[in-house]
Amino acid sequence: MTKRVINLNPGPSAVPLEVLKIVQEELLDYRGTGMSILESSHRSPEFEEINDQTIALVRELLGLGENYHVLFMTGGASTQFALVPMNFLGPGQVGAYVDTGEWPSKALKECKLLGGAHLAFSSKAEGYRRVPKMNEIKWPENAAYLHVCSNNTIEGTQFHEFPDTGKVPLVCDMSSDIASRRFDFTKFALIFAGAQKNLGPSGVTLVAIRDDFMARCKEGLPTMFTYRTYAKEKSLYNTPPVFGVYFMKLVLEWIKRQGGLAGIEKINRAKQDLLYRTIDSHAEFYRGTAEKESRSWMNVTVRLPNEDLEKKFIKEAKAGGIVGVKGHRSVGGIRFSIYNAVTLEDVQKTVEFMERFRKAN
Numbered sequence: 001m002t003k004r005v006i007n008l009n010p011g012p013s014a015v016p017l018e019v020l021k022i023v024q025e026e027l028l029d030y031r032g033t034g035m036s037i038l039e040s041s042h043r044s045p046e047f048e049e050i051n052d053q054t055i056a057l058v059r060e061l062l063g064l065g066e067n068y069h070v071l072f073m074t075g076g077a078s079t080q081f082a083l084v085p086m087n088f089l090g091p092g093q094v095g096a097y098v099d100t101g102e103w104p105s106k107a108l109k110e111c112k113l114l115g116g117a118h119l120a121f122s123s124k125a126e127g128y129r130r131v132p133k134m135n136e137i138k139w140p141e142n143a144a145y146l147h148v149c150s151n152n153t154i155e156g157t158q159f160h161e162f163p164d165t166g167k168v169p170l171v172c173d174m175s176s177d178i179a180s181r182r183f184d185f186t187k188f189a190l191i192f193a194g195a196q197k198n199l200g201p202s203g204v205t206l207v208a209i210r211d212d213f214m215a216r217c218k219e220g221l222p223t224m225f226t227y228r229t230y231a232k233e234k235s236l237y238n239t240p241p242v243f244g245v246y247f248m249k250l251v252l253e254w255i256k257r258q259g260g261l262a263g264i265e266k267i268n269r270a271k272q273d274l275l276y277r278t279i280d281s282h283a284e285f286y287r288g289t290a291e292k293e294s295r296s297w298m299n300v301t302v303r304l305p306n307e308d309l310e311k312k313f314i315k316e317a318k319a320g321g322i323v324g325v326k327g328h329r330s331v332g333g334i335r336f337s338i339y340n341a342v343t344l345e346d347v348q349k350t351v352e353f354m355e356r357f358r359k360a361n
C-alpha cells in the first residue's frame with residue numbers, strides 16, 4: 001500500500017489526493033493521445049484546450065470578468081517582484097509597499113533596484129506580528145501602485161480586509177492564500193501567485209491583470225519581461241510550463257467540486273478554528289506568534305516553551321506521520337501550513353497529536 005503522510009509543508013505542499021490520482025491515471029496516455037501531456041506540443045489542440053479551460057476556471061472561481069488577463073508565467077513569485085516595477089514604474093513614480101514580512105520586503109528590495117520605492121507601512125519593528133489597520137497605510141500621490149502580500153507565509157499573518165486605494169492600482173502577492181476564501185478579487189489591478197501552495201506544483205506562476213492597469217504597462221521592454229507578450233499570446237509566446245498549467249486546471253476543477261471558493265472557505269474556516277482553539281486553550285504551552293486579528297488561516301505559527309521542546313515536537317510529529325511543521329529558518333518555532341489540500345481530518349489528527357504532546361511534556 002502507498003504510504004501517505006499528513007503533509008503540512010509550507011510549499012511545495014500537499015495537493016489533493018484526488019488530483020494526484022487523475023494525474024497518475026492520465027500520465028501514460030492523456031485522453032487517448034497515446035502520450036503524456038508532458039510529451040505533447042504546447043501548440044497541440046489538447047494543450048490549447050487545457051490552456052483555455054484553465055484561464056476560464058481562474059476567471060470563474062475568482063469572479064474575474066473578461067477585463068482580466070489571466071497569464072501563466074515562470075520564475076516564481078520572486079520574478080514578479082521585479083516584473084511589477086519593471087513594467088509599471090513610470091517616470092517620476094514610485095512603487096508603494098506594505099512591509100508585513102520577509103516576502104513583501106523582498107519585493108520592496110527589487111523595486112529599489114529598478115526605481116523609486118515608498119514604504120507605505122511596516123510592522124518590522126514589531127517582529128512582523130501583524131498586518132496594518134487600513135488607516136495605517138499611507139501612499140504618496142506619485143505611487144504607480146500599492147503592493148501588499150495577502151498572506152505572510154513565514155510570519156503567519158494574513159490580511160482580512162484590503163485598503164481602498166482609489167486611483168492607485170492595488171497589486172497583491174497571493175502566493176500562499178490564493179483561492180482559499182471568498183472576497184472581491186476585482187479590487188486588485190494585479191494578482192500574482194506561485195502555484196506551489198494552493199494551485200499545484202512549482203514552476204508556474206498565475207498572474208491576473210486588469211485591463212486598465214495593463215494599459216499602463218511600459219512599452220519597449222524585452223519580449224519575455226513584459227506582461228504585454230503573455231497577454232497578447234495567451235501565455236503561448238514561448239514554451240509554457242505545460243505540466244504546471246495542466247495540473248493547475250485539475251486543482252481548480254477540484255476546488256469547483258468542493259463548492260468553489262464558498263465551499264473551500266467553509267472547510268478552511270473550520271480547520272483554522274480548530275487549530276487556533278487548541279493553541280488558545282493552552283497558551284502557556286503553545287504561544288501563537290501572530291496578533292489575533294492578523295492570524296493567518298493558511299500558516300499557523302507557534303512557539304513552544306523552549307527550543308528543545310520544539311525540536312522534540314518536530315521529531316515526534318514526523319514519527320507520527322505529520323511532516324513539514326518546522327518553522328521557517330528565519331523565525332524558528334513551529335508552523336502548520338494548512339493549505340486547501342490539507343483536510344479537516346488531517347487537522348483533527350494534528351490537534352490530537354498536539355494534545356498528547358502537551359500532556360506528555
Ligand SMILES: Cc1ncc(COP(=O)(O)O)c(C=O)c1O
Pocket residue numbers: 011075076077078079103149151152153154173174175176194
Ligand atoms: C507569499 C510569498 N511570496 C513569494 C514567495 C516566493 O515564491 P517563489 O519561490 O515562487 O519565487 C513565497 C514562497 O514561499 C511566498 O510564500
